[in-house]
Amino acid sequence: MSQDGDGEDGPRLVVLNPSMVTIREPTKKQRRARTEYDPALAQEIAEVMAVTVSGMQTLCASRPHWPTAITVVRWEGRHEEFRELMGAARRARADMLIAEVVEIADDAANDLIQIGENTVPNPVGPARSKIRCDVRMKAAAMLHPQKYGAKLDVSGSVGHYVSQEDAIRQLR
Secondary structure, X not given: OOOOOEEOOEEOOOOOOHHHOOOOOOOOOOOOOOOOOOHHXXXXXXXXXXXXXXXXXXXXXOOOOOOOHHHHHHHHHHOHHHHHHHHHHHHHHHHHHHHHHHHHHHOOOOOEEXXXXXXXXXXXXXXXXXXXXXXXXXXXXXXXXXXXXXXXXXXXXXXXXXXXXXXXXXXX
């Protein structure tokens, strides 16, 4: 997935190939605290966040040249350009999760199982797929509520006021 330029949702970022995202545990010697804001590193953090489902703590812990997760949160609070990059990364991540929902829903591989000579419906497979879809849809709604969040219906009409006496009369 590659996006660049400004879009309707604000600045966009160039996203790495998801197969390039790897997680490895650093040794204590490799880990160093990095607190100075670095625009190139900020771009890398946003790119990786856009294409992986791992949390910030896991990602920071697995990359020795990254700052700690709390430092990333501070950067986001202090640097407008990083805040915009992370917003674009969250929107891209939400879109990725919704694409996974479609893939999971379309995958019928676990709907039937073989028991001896018979092919029977799998009692667990579809339920597991539903859970996987629901979790991704909820995560997408939190990452990009304007696009995937619950929509409020404000077109309803307001009912008229009924006094307590009128309500009692109607019950009789």
